[in-house]
Amino acid sequence: MYAILDIETTGGKYNEEGITEIAIYKYDGHEVVDQFISLINPEREIQPFVVNLTGINSGMLRHAPKFYEVAKRIVEITEDCIVVAHNAKFDNRILKTEFKRLGFEFERKTLCTVELAKNLIPGQTSYSLGKLVRALGIPVTDRHRASGDALATVKLFKMLLDKDTEKNIIQQSIRLNPKRQLDPRHIDIIEEMPSATGIYYIHKANGEIIYIGKSNNIKKRINQHFTNTNQKSKKIQQQVVAVTYEVTGSELVALLKESEGIKRNKPVFNRALRRNIFTHALYSFKDGNNYINLKIDVVDGRKKPITTFSNRQSGKSFITKAVEEYNLCQKLTGLYKTKTSCFNYEIKACNGACIEIESPEIYNMRVETLINKNSYKNKNMVIIDKGRAIDERSAILIENGVFKGLGYFNLNYQINNFEILKSIITPMTNNRDTQHIIQNFLRKNKRLKIITL
Template sequence: MYAIIDIETTGGQFNQEGITEIAIYKFDGVNVVDQFISLVNPEIPIQPFVVKLTGINNAMLRSAPKFYEVAKRIVEITKDCIIVAHNAAFDYRILKMEFKRLGFEFNKQTLCTVELSKLLLPEAASYSLGKLVRSLGIPIADRHRAYGDSFATLKLFTLLLSKDKEKKIIKTLIKNEISQGVSPKLFDILEKLPLTVGIFYIHNSKGEIIYIGKSTSIRKKLTQLFTGTSKIAKRIQNEVYTVTFEETGNELIASLKEREEIVFNKPALNTSQRKSPFLWAVYAEKTKEGYISLKASKTDGRKKEIRAFKNQQSAVEYIKELSDLLELSYELNALIPKKNTSDYKSLDKNIYNQKIIAYIDQQQEEFKNLLITFKGRKTNEKSAIVIKDGDFQGYCFFDLNYQINTIDILNNILIRMTSSKEAVNIIKYYLYKKKDYKLIRF
């Protein structure tokens, strides 16, 4: 659990400042589960430059609660949380100082979104909160007010979680839970998991990721693993300490993330998933007479396929669809037994072959520069997968269309992933099988 915090102060001498406003969003990695926003009477004057910067003046704070009156609420909302702030050293120092004045030691683990942004957004022109969120297309209202800045930090932190391939943020969270002696049982773990599509990470008691999976219902899949009798399921049941997850909004992003995360993190129990599921493919091969024939065969990495499939039946069905669409010879494509005398030989070879070549070229061209958009993780959010020059670039989540229509913002919010033949096959297979997306060509 995270407590996303922003604090406004009076300014003044180091360690003599007072809090004028505080905003805290309690965030479970997916949703805000609690929030606290309040002006605070610091009982000392506000520096004039701070009044000009924040718009908060001494008169506004006369009837505001003093810090000791909100201290209990701050303790409650930050319980078992990692403190997250933009320039966390400042906000955490101010909180510790105020609690120390009350004779209370406030000790928490912290994460700084400035440092995380430098790590995960290395090409950003500036790491000041205002400039950084604008470059990401994140709207920010009431700049230099605690509630506006903390909400922008929350949006930024959500993006950073998605970009964190090494799962450093999640591992910090798990280590924090371990240090507190929290050891949830399987039922308790399941209760916290959503019934939505996404990817999940099973951690052991050292915080290490031992298994990565995906599902259209994360909780349902984990229930199967926690009650299963297979060798892998039993090991998971014995070794699981906790489960973290990421909602993806759709199956395609979940499939792409699962594949990349397994390759990148190499979890001990994911050995079978490291192999490609695309065991069959459709190839265009010339017969001895010079006609192009579509053939379904086991995947051969030395040859370029038209499309890859998970089984032979799907590959054959695809050949039949193309044969019907392009009016191709069933016999040439091995959809009916070869006859002794073949009427396909009366077809004009060049026209026949060109029809197939033109179709293949068209498919390649249509896949060249492409945005594939889906619904997002929430009602007001959408997601997109980006293809450029035929290569998979990555995915993003966006609230406003201008975020994907403005190339600089799109590049900034993009969660980049490795372009590989496997990733392209996953995307093409999904586009062939599903209809829950829109295509934008550019």
């Protein structure tokens, strides 16, 4: 659990500042579950430059509560939480100073979004909150007011969690804040899970991830882990202390994040998926008569496939449908072995490429249409899919035929600006598995929105 906060102060000498406004959003890693926002009477003068910056003046604070009147609420909403702030060192110092004046030691673990952003989003021209969120396309209102800045920090932190592909933030949170750990009884863990599409991380006591999974219903899948009686499930049941999750909205995003997460974290119970998950591929070549032939074969790392499949049968099924859809020759697609005409020619369902009646130029045009549709080689495009909320969409970026990563954007913001698009994208590794996952998903979901860049 995180307490994401922002504080406005009077300015002035070091450790003599007073708080004029505070906003705290209690965030469970997915949504805001509680909040506290209040002006505060600092009982001291506000520096003129601060009045100009924030718009908060002494007249506005005359009837506001003094710090001691809101101190209990601040303690309660931040209890068992890691305090998150943009320049957390400053906000934490101010809070500790105010509590020290009351004779109370305020001790909380902290995370700084400036430090996290420098690590996870390098190369930005500025890491000040205003410039950073603008560069990332994050909407912000009431700049330099506690509520507006704290809410912008919530949105920034949410993006940073997405970009933390190593899951260091989550693992550190579990390790540093054991009170956040879910009750080890399985029924309590299951109750915390959403019935939504996403990925989940099963942790043991030291925060280490021991299993990563993907599901269209996380709650149902975790329940299966805790009720199955196979050896792997029993070992997971013995070691699990906490389960964290990411709602992705998109099944494609979940598949890509699962694959990336397993390869990066190498969980002990994901041995099978550490390896490549496809076995067969579709290849093309020109025969002696200049016809493009298609062939399903075992994956060969030295060759570039058009698309890949989990097994031979899946590939054969794809070719069978393609023959019918694109009016291709059974012989030239490897479905019908013969030295003469294919079976479809005999029943007038093939135009005769198998016996050179149809010209290579005309036949190859249909084959190339199939190849272009099922390969994103050399293409620049963004695949748009569901987001985590109604007003959000996910974006999967393909640049020059290479998978670059994914991110989320608000529907109120257009992503036709390539620089903005690149800033919201979490870089991910391009490998054979990601190519297989994307192409397989595109084959099965023909209504996906694709923007060509």
